[in-house]
Every structure is written in structure tokens, then in C-alpha cells.
Amino acid sequence: MQRQPVSSSRISSVGWEDETMEVGFPDGAVYQYYNVSRSEYEAFMSSPSLGSALSRLDKIHRYRRIR
Numbered sequence: 001m002q003r004q005p006v007s008s009s010r011i012s013s014v015g016w017e018d019e020t021m022e023v024g025f026p027d028g029a030v031y032q033y034y035n036v037s038r039s040e041y042e043a044f045m046s047s048p049s050l051g052s053a054l055s056r057l058d059k060i061h062r063y064r065r066i067r
Contacts (some may be wrong), residue, residue: 020032
């Protein structure tokens with residue numbers, strides 16, 4: 001999945017494809033969040049704080065570390 005760089009102290013890159021959002025972190029870790037709708041992804045990307053938005057997604061979507 002292609003991820004795009006983002007401006008965040010906590011997150012380095014984000015991608016979305018087929019209801020899966022992939023989040024890259026500055027330490028090289030990559031997590032995939034499942035069943036994320038396009039509208040949720042777009043709301044996440046337009047959030048003023050991606051770190052806070054990710055904390056909310058942690059509570060409602062299944063995710064796992066892939067790298």
C-alpha cells in the first residue's frame with residue numbers, strides 16, 4: 001500500500017486502500033487498521049491532530065502491527 005507523508009510528531013505516513021488504513025510511525029513501525037471507511041479516512045486526514053484522531057480509531061477498529 002502506498003502511504004503519503006503527513007505532518008505529525010507521532011505519525012510519519014498514512015495510506016488507505018480497500019477499507020484498510022495503514023499508519024507508519026517515525027520508529028519504522030507500521031500498523032494496519034481494518035474496516036475504516038473512506039469517510040473515516042478522510043476525516044482522519046483532515047483532523048487538526050492526527051495523534052488524537054488515531055487514539056479514537058484505536059478504540060473502534062481492529063488493528064495489528066505488520067512491521
